[in-house]
Amino acid sequence: MISYEKIFENNAAWIAEKKSTDATFFEKLAKEQNPDYLYIGCSDSRVTAEDMMGASPGEVFVHRNIGNLVVSIDLNVMSVINYAVRNLKVKNIIVCGHYNCGGVKAAMTQEDMGILNPWLRNIRDVFRLHRNELQAITDPKQQFDRLVELNVREQCINVIKTAVVQKHYMSSGFPVVHGWVLDIRSGKLIDLHIDFEKELKGIQEIYKLI
Numbered sequence: 001m002i003s004y005e006k007i008f009e010n011n012a013a014w015i016a017e018k019k020s021t022d023a024t025f026f027e028k029l030a031k032e033q034n035p036d037y038l039y040i041g042c043s044d045s046r047v048t049a050e051d052m053m054g055a056s057p058g059e060v061f062v063h064r065n066i067g068n069l070v071v072s073i074d075l076n077v078m079s080v081i082n083y084a085v086r087n088l089k090v091k092n093i094i095v096c097g098h099y100n101c102g103g104v105k106a107a108m109t110q111e112d113m114g115i116l117n118p119w120l121r122n123i124r125d126v127f128r129l130h131r132n133e134l135q136a137i138t139d140p141k142q143q144f145d146r147l148v149e150l151n152v153r154e155q156c157i158n159v160i161k162t163a164v165v166q167k168h169y170m171s172s173g174f175p176v177v178h179g180w181v182l183d184i185r186s187g188k189l190i191d192l193h194i195d196f197e198k199e200l201k202g203i204q205e206i207y208k209l210i
């Protein structure tokens with residue numbers, strides 16, 4: 001485990017490394033941000049957005065919470081989406097889940113988890129929506145993996161339900177919403193190939209806001 005002191009030593013080394021390749025790196029960084037991506041992922045310490053994407057500071061606007069959830073009454077995630085689309089004009093919104101997600105695992109467990117109950121209930125709702133498919137899977141590990149994927153898919157749909165995404169997509173063709181899963185056992189990033197146009201059309205039959 002990394003020691004507290006080591007973090008500041010690492011920071012000094014990071015500054016030196018950045019400056020060695022670009023002397024004005026921090027001057028440019030301080031001016032503004034212009035990221036093309038909004039990344040919504042899990043808070044899990046093993047799933048670091050920029051590392052696995054090979055992205056640099058300034059390239060990805062990041063929001064993380066337990067289970068990578070997009071909840072319509074969560075002011076935090078809704079503010080992030082609105083700011084990213086309206087002000088930063090991101091081209092892509094990514095919802096990224098990961099196998100072996102503790103949040104998803106907890107939602108599959110029969111236990112009172114206090115304040116986590118209402119949060120994790122959103123994942124239980126995903127299970128209920130897809131119960132026929134999930135209950136047909138007899139291998140618990142495969143069922144767990146599939147719930148991780150379906151949760152990402154449903155959170156992508158929750159992003160598409162927002163007025164700001166519908167409005168900006170209609171007028172500019174952006175942002176496009178993508179669903180990813182990190183296979184934490186191999187490090188591989190899997191694109192679930194969410195058909196954004198198709199999902200948007202389906203969603204707008206009921207959730208059309210503009």
Ligand SMILES: [Zn+2]
Nearest residue numbers: 042044101102
């Ligand atoms: Zn997780």
